Amino acid sequence: MSDLVLFHYINFINCLPPADVGGAKRIYETVTNIDGYLGPLKTNYDETRAPEVFLETLKNIENNIRPDSIPLIHIDAHAHKHHGLHFSDGIFLSWDEVVEALAGINEKISNKLFLVFCACSAFFINSKLHPNSKAPFSFCVSPYSEITLAQLEDIIPNFYHALVGNNSISNAVAACAGMLHPISSDIFLKDIMVRMMMTTMGKEGRIRREYLLSEIIHQSQQPVDKKHARAHIKAKLKLSNSDVQSFSRTYLCGRAAPFTADDIIKEARQRTNFSSA
Numbered sequence: 001m002s003d004l005v006l007f008h009y010i011n012f013i014n015c016l017p018p019a020d021v022g023g024a025k026r027i028y029e030t031v032t033n034i035d036g037y038l039g040p041l042k043t044n045y046d047e048t049r050a051p052e053v054f055l056e057t058l059k060n061i062e063n064n065i066r067p068d069s070i071p072l073i074h075i076d077a078h079a080h081k082h083h084g085l086h087f088s089d090g091i092f093l094s095w096d097e098v099v100e101a102l103a104g105i106n107e108k109i110s111n112k113l114f115l116v117f118c119a120c121s122a123f124f125i126n127s128k129l130h131p132n133s134k135a136p137f138s139f140c141v142s143p144y145s146e147i148t149l150a151q152l153e154d155i156i157p158n159f160y161h162a163l164v165g166n167n168s169i170s171n172a173v174a175a176c177a178g179m180l181h182p183i184s185s186d187i188f189l190k191d192i193m194v195r196m197m198m199t200t201m202g203k204e205g206r207i208r209r210e211y212l213l214s215e216i217i218h219q220s221q222q223p224v225d226k227k228h229a230r231a232h233i234k235a236k237l238k239l240s241n242s243d244v245q246s247f248s249r250t251y252l253c254g255r256a257a258p259f260t261a262d263d264i265i266k267e268a269r270q271r272t273n274f275s276s277a
Contacts, residue, residue, distance in 0.1 A: 006167055007114065008069040012045045013057055015077035015119075017088035021047065023149035024076035024118075031074075031160045041164065051093035054085070058101040067109055073102075074116040076152075081121035095128040102136035111135055111185055111253040116159075117142035118152050123181055131192045131251045135185040141173065143180055155179055189251050190259050190267075193244065197268035200237045209233050239264055 012028045014021055028045050048054040058073075065071060078086040084094040106113040115137040117125065122142035129135070141159075155176055163172035173182045199208055212233050217224045239261045248257035 005070065005114070005163075005169055007041055007072050007164065009065070009071040010041065010043045010074065010164075011061055011071065012043070012074045013054065013076070014045070014047045015049075015054055015075065015085060015087060017049075017078075020078075020149060023153055027076070027153060027156050028074075030157045031164065049088055051085070051087055051091055051097075054087075054093060055097070055101050058105065062101075062105045062108055065105065065109060069109060070112045070114070071105070071109065072114040072116065073105075075119065075122075077119040077122075079119035079122055081124040085119065095125050099125060099128050099133075099136045103134040106137055107134045107253045111138045111255050113137045113139075115140040115142075116180075118147070118156070118180075119143070120146045123183070126183055126188065129188060131189055131247050133251065134253055135188070135251050137185065139169065139182065139184045141176060141180040141182050147179060151179060185252055186258055189247060189257065190264065193239070193247065193264045194268045194271065197239055197264050198272050201268060201272045205237075209237070 010031070012024075012031075014024045014028075016024055025045070028043075032043050046057050048057055061071070061073070080086055080092065083092040084096075084098060086092055102113065102115065113136070117123075117140060120143060123144045125136070125140075125142070158175040159172050159180070162168050162175045169182075173180075199205065209230065213224075213226065213229055216229050216233075217226075241261045244257050244259070244261050244264065248255065
């Protein structure tokens with residue numbers, strides 16, 4: 001997603017208990033009064049008190065959203081980094097279930113969902129992402145740890161003034177004052193692929209190749225030409241652009257990755273050299 005973004009639709013989903021609803025609703029009212037945005041921006045506000053209602057709300061968005069639109073979903077909730085969203089009835093909705101519901105929306109719009117996740121430790125949703133599944137968002141900002149409604153009320157108006165008023169993602173992230181942290185599907189996928197590539201390099205790579213060689217020798221009924229086998233293993237572990245695009249077709253919901261195999265290999269080498277220094 002480029003730095004300039006024009007949204008067609010913003011949906012606020014308030015999952016907070018009645019005692020905390022007011023602060024989140026004030027944030028919504030502040031955003032709807034922002035002037036200066038471009039394009040036919042529509043806003044909606046939902047309050048959900050139970051996991052099944054939250055999931056139903058996301059499903060309704062998925063069913064009604066236009067495939068060519070760029071939506072923003074803003075979620076206010078309590079959460080636990082390991083257990084997921086915490087609702088007022090004391091029930092948790094796991095991060096896995098949240099990811100699955102958001103991925104349905106993001107896939108329908110070809111990886112254009114922007115997510116503002118205002119829940120304690122919501123950044124831990126990223127621990128549930130996998131490159132062989134569909135990305136639940138194109139871009140997300142969320143807190144690493146605990147955050148209060150008072151803190152959100154301080155930063156969110158400036159965040160949305162930059163994002164909706166000036167259409168700038170970088171300025172909006174800067175307005176978060178380090179309280180909300182950004183992650184994009186492109187960056188996540190690249191980082192995962194770099195980490196995968198690092199396992200083929202340096203000492204770890206040598207250990208892995210020797211393990212694969214031992215497996216070939218163990219399973220073979222005939223004597224193994226070790227030199228030929230090592231060359232075969234090395235070729236199989238080499239990353240290609242077709243590998244990159246195969247991952248991107250899945251995780252980025254059909255969009256091409258903005259990086260190449262050479263980019264992955266270069267960064268993996270840099271990280272490997274740094275970690276071994």
